[in-house]
Amino acid sequence: MANLDLGIIGNCNISALVDGKGSIVWSCFPRLDGDAVFNSLLNDADRSGGDGEFSLQLVDQVHSQQEYLPNSAILRTVLSDRHGGLVEIIDFTPRFxxxxxxxxxPMIVRRIQPLQGRPRIRVRLRPRFGNGGVVPQITRGSxxxxxxxxxxxxxxxxxxxxSYVIEERSFVLDRxxxxxxxxxxxxxxxxxxTARDLYERTVEHWRSWVRSLSIPFEWQDAVIRAAITLKICNFEETGAIVAALTTSIPEAPDTQRNWDYRFCWLRDAYFVIHALNRLGVTRMMEDYLRFIGDIVEGASEDGLRPVYGITRDSSIDETVAEHLKGYRGxxxxRLGNQAHLQVQNDVYGSIVLASTHAFFDRRLTHPGDATLFEQLERLGQRAIAVFDQPDAGPWELRTSAHAHTFSAVMCWAACDRLAKIASHIxxxxxxxxxxxxxxxxxxAICDRAWNAELGTxxxxxxxADMDATLLLLHEVDFLDAADPRFAATVDAVAAALRTGDFLYRYVAEDDFGRPKTAFVICVFWYIDALAAIGRKAEARALFEQVLDKRNPLGLLSEDIDPRTGELWGNFPQTYSMVGLINCATRLSRHWEEAF
Incomplete structure (x- = not known):
């Protein structure tokens, strides 16, 4: 049965998800949001059919193990058979x-070699075009x-x-x-x-990239893996950052909460570049600032959309791929995401917060100027106009609208940062x-979003309801960490939303009923908030427990069942990896304290 014990490879153009047996079960060509030519993750409930899959099947296999080559996006899988045979698979997408x-x-390289015995292997390569609906014609050469x-x-x-590849016939792997x-x-x-040269250059590229990171003293491996994962989710050609590499992995079973996340949410992307900026990844931040600069330049009077295609396409209407059964059936x-039509008023703050770096970070080669400031002021005017207006909110409610506190706070953040930028220039x-x-x-926000009766x-x-974005009131500087209202809100959020080690994003009933799984980023927000109000030992202990819930390769999806620890939701989720980085950098001892 399909699960999310998956590894990812990628080069900021395409990516692929590889299961524990070395099968590529998801990959889109020729770019991150393209045709899902390998789609068995969403089309093979019992993993027996093999369509939409690129597998290297070891005859009489009994075991497999998997790891990343250190400080790289190169995945190593070792398969063993019951006769003592061992096969190594090295998977990567070239980047250098x-x-x-x-x-x-748009290329996947697989290097296969026998390590022991005389293993027999079968190649099953069955791409399906049209997101799984079209069987290709096959022609061959020498x-x-x-x-x-x-x-x-x-x-x-x-x-x-x-011939063995085309006929899917097993053969002895003797070389x-x-x-x-x-x-x-x-x-x-x-x-x-060619394969050796691509491999060697790609190894050196990733290790050089990792050497440039400014990482915390503790939890280094976890932070490095999270940083590489976020980089893979960057469509480097335009600077867009996708929320995840997949579509329609459900938030929970039998909920219909299946969404396409292969697009760029302005809110999510801001938090991604903010986290990576803490690690010194300035080039990716500059690329994203260029992406949103083009969005701001072309923005209409109707305002910004909350989500864009990775080439700023705003026509990403939602359809259903009827021929795909779905994850575990x-x-x-869903292909496309109807959220692009929603009103989400926090987008103005997301853009201004991200763009603020251009005025204050001296490392950037294209600093902010008067023209950019004028463009941002137009967004600030929109923030003033809509801060108290109903919207779909950060959780993208589809059939109801309210004046959401988070949206209002992000509108405030737009004004606050514009004041700071104006003073700076x-x-x-x-x-x-x-x-x-x-x-x-x-x-105004304090007057209407503070519930005096509840004290939160x-x-x-x-x-009167709670949601996890209230944990960010200090993160975006709306409240000082010493403000007793913030500590009270942190406790109230935990009381309402925490189950075990994780937090629900909210518990009120929405368009699809009550949420059944916890939203992973929320526990990282909670850990950050605990540290901010002085409960650092408690925050460190919880962080260690949450790290144990990552999949075997150190990755996280969007959601988790707080009772079983099973991962659900689109994978890998940038929000979740951002939370890991933020908590590690906040909680780690300094290098000087470690010796």
Missing amino acids: ALYERIYRP NHVRYVSADQTLRLTTSAPI PFDMILGSDESLQAGIEA LGPV GSRDRATFWRREADRLHA FVSTFDG
Whole structure:
């Protein structure tokens, strides 16, 4: 049965999910949001059919183990059979500097070699185009196979016996072979030499990238894996950051909460670059600032959308892929996301918060200027106009709208940061204006979002319910950590939402009933809040417990069953990996304290 004990490989153009047996069960070509040509994760409830899968099956297999090569996005899987045979699979997507730019082709490389005995292996390569609905035509050459549809062609070039690959016939693995799957292009050198060169350059690229990180003293391996994962979720060509690499892995069984996350949410992306900035990843931040700069430049008077395609496409209407059964048969499988039509008023704060880096971070090669400030001021004016208006909120309610506290606070944050930017660039009159507006919004939010009877901030104006975004009131500087209202709110959120080691995002009934699983990022927000109010020992203990719930390769999805620890929701979830990084950097001892 399918599960989320998966590894990911990627190069900031394409990615692939690999299960514990070395099968590629999800991958989109020719980019992160493209055609899901490998889709068995969502189309094979009992994992017996093999369509939409790229597997290397060891005959009489009894065991497998998996790990990443240190400080890289290269995955190593070792399969063992009952006769003592061992096979090693090295999976990666090439990524390295070439001709003064990053080479990141839509290509998967698999290097297979026997380690022990005379193992027998079967290659099952069954791409399905049209998101699983189209069986390709197959043509062959002396060392390659072409998989052809009307819209796309993939070519496998390999040193394995081509006939055995096409016929899915097992053969004795008595020597290494390589498999290079990608665009319909001939190699310019031998197969083995090409695969070896791509491997060596990719290893060095990732290890060099990791060496540039400013990591905390404690939990280094966890932080490095989270940082690499976030980088893989970056569509580097435009700077967009997807929320996850998959679509329609349910938040919980039998809930219909199946969404496509292969798009860029302005809210999520801000938190991603903020976390990576703490690690010194400035290039990715600059790329994202360029992405949102183009969004701001082209914004209409109707305002910003909460989510965009990775090329800023705003036409990502939701459809259902009827021919895909869904994860464990739990459909529907949705393509596109209707949230792009929602009103989510926190987007103005998300844009301004992210753009603030351009004015204050001296490492950036393209600092903010008067033109950018003027563009941001237009967003600030929108924030003033809508801060107290009903919207779908951060949790994207589909059939109801309220004046959400988080949305209002993010609108305040837009005004607050604009005041700081104006002061920094020497515009006193604008600094005065934006500070006055920020103070006005702050007072209004405190008046309507603070429930005096309950003694806590609440999730909506004049409401009584709790939601986990209230834990961010200090993170975005709305409240000082020493403010007793913040500590009271932290305790109230935990009392209402915590189950075991995790927190629900809210417990009120929504469009699909009551949530059944906890939202992983919420526990990281809680841990951060505990540390901020001085309960650091408690925060550290909880953080260690949460780290134990990662999958065997150190990855997290969107949701978790707090009772069983089973991961649910789209995978890997950038929000979750961001939370891990933030908590580790906040809680870790300093290097000087460690010796």
